[in-house]
Amino acid sequence: MGRSPCCDENGLKKGPWTQEEDEKLLHYIQKNGHGSWRTLPRLAGLNRCGKSCRLRWTNYLRPDIKRGKFSREEEQTILHLHSVLGNKWSAIATHLPGRTDNEIKNFWNTHLRKRLIQMGFDPMTHRPRTDFFAALPQLIALAALRGQLPADPDPPQQAGTTAAALAGLIGALCSPQLTLLDTTTTTTAAAAPPVVSSSSADDDAAHQYYLPRTTFPDAPGSGEAAHQRQQQAAGLISYGRRPDDDDGGDVDVFACYGAGGGGSSLPPLTDLSDDAATLLQVDTASSQFGSGGSIPLLPWPEFFPDDPFITDFL
DNA sequence: AACTCATGCAACCGCTTTAAA
DNA sequence: CTTTAAAGCGGTTGCATGAGT
Numbered sequence: 539m540g541r542s543p544c545c546d547e548n549g550l551k552k553g554p555w556t557q558e559e560d561e562k563l564l565h566y567i568q569k570n571g572h573g574s575w576r577t578l579p580r581l582a583g584l585n586r587c588g589k590s591c592r593l594r595w596t597n598y599l600r601p602d603i604k605r606g607k608f609s610r611e612e613e614q615t616i617l618h619l620h621s622v623l624g625n626k627w628s629a630i631a632t633h634l635p636g637r638t639d640n641e642i643k644n645f646w647n648t649h650l651r652k653r654l655i656q657m658g659f660d661p662m663t664h665r666p667r668t669d670f671f672a673a674l675p676q677l678i679a680l681a682a683l684r685g686q687l688p689a690d691p692d693p694p695q696q697a698g699t700t701a702a703a704l705a706g707l708i709g710a711l712c713s714p715q716l717t718l719l720d721t722t723t724t725t726t727a728a729a730a731p732p733v734v735s736s737s738s739a740d741d742d743a744a745h746q747y748y749l750p751r752t753t754f755p756d757a758p759g760s761g762e763a764a765h766q767r768q769q770q771a772a773g774l775i776s777y778g779r780r781p782d783d784d785d786g787g788d789v790d791v792f793a794c795y796g797a798g799g800g801g802s803s804l805p806p807l808t809d810l811s812d813d814a815a816t817l818l819q820v821d822t823a824s825s826q827f828g829s830g831g832s833i834p835l836l837p838w839p840e841f842f843p844d845d846p847f848i849t850d851f852l
Numbered sequence: 853a854a855c856t857c858a859t860g861c862a863a864c865c866g867c868t869t870t871a872a873a
Numbered sequence: 874c875t876t877t878a879a880a881g882c883g884g885t886t887g888c889a890t891g892a893g894t
Binding site: 552553554555589590593594597598640641644645647648649 | 859860861862863864865
């Protein structure tokens with residue numbers, strides 16, 4: 539399997555394309571099709587290698603390319619497909635008409651990947667990171683919520699409080715489960731996994747967070763089937779972004795499926811308060827994000843239940 | 853105004869896969 | 874079946890631009 543030598547040829551231009559080159563390539567392909575990429579540059583009067591021409595065409599000049607910002611739906615699709623396919627950019631691109639694999643790859647590396655990391659998720663596994671420092675933001679939030687960190691730190695007065703906060707962090711590390719529950723979202727613990735939220739780095743304080751328990755409480759009438767569903771889904775995470783009522787932007791919303799059994803690798807947490815347990819017993823059917831409709835918070839392959847591509851891949 | 857740093861994206865590099873001889 | 878060229882693909886680089894100091 540020899541490597542293509544086309545790019546090693548001397549005297550061929552590299553670097554950014556000029557408008558004149560674009561026009562030559564576009565005009566030639568529109569008239570003749572690309573045919574053999576190796577012979578195309580000579581026939582089109584371009585001092586480029588065929589590979590460079592192919593890339594320019596597929597990533598930029600193709601008439602069906604969609605440009606501009608990725609929509610929230612496209613973000614969702616990329617996140618979900620990446621959780622299934624990994625870095626198979628071309629495969630992911632087949633589900634996003636008008637988007638190129640290169641564009642999706644860039645978008646992932648510059649936006650989505652960073653966002654997951656910021657929130658303490660491993661961008662490759664889509665699961666919470668196992669190292670302590672990755673979970674630190676959540677631990678700090680946890681401790682703050684438990685009244686162990688000052689809302690407005692004031693160093694001269696906080697020596698004792700900080701010690702208590704650290705003690706709280708250590709306690710959290712030794713306890714069953716850590717997650718943060720976004721109370722702005724409603725869900726039913728029995729009928730579906732609880733919606734758990736983390737937030738982007740610019741999280742505002744408008745959302746209140748509660749601490750769910752290790753195994754989610756059974757809602758009335760839920761029974762064993764619901765419990766089994768929880769167990770089956772243990773460890774899976776789904777996520778989305780929903781409009782933020784306060785500032786008009788988006789906030790990240792995560793659903794963390796299950797808690798025990800090694801699904802989540804986040805450090806464990808102490809038991810849940812009764813208040814938080816109550817919060818988990820609300821109706822999923824009414825779960826809406828803002829006024830714009832709901833975001834599907836489903837674990838992957840259910841996200842594309844009838845997609846033969848996914849079915850075949852799995 | 854000048855400089856530094858961060859970000860986004862187009863393009864390249866080189867490995868793998870596919871198809872033809 | 875083997876060899877080879879071509880195409881496909883994912884990782885990486887480098888430049889342009891904007892924000893911050």
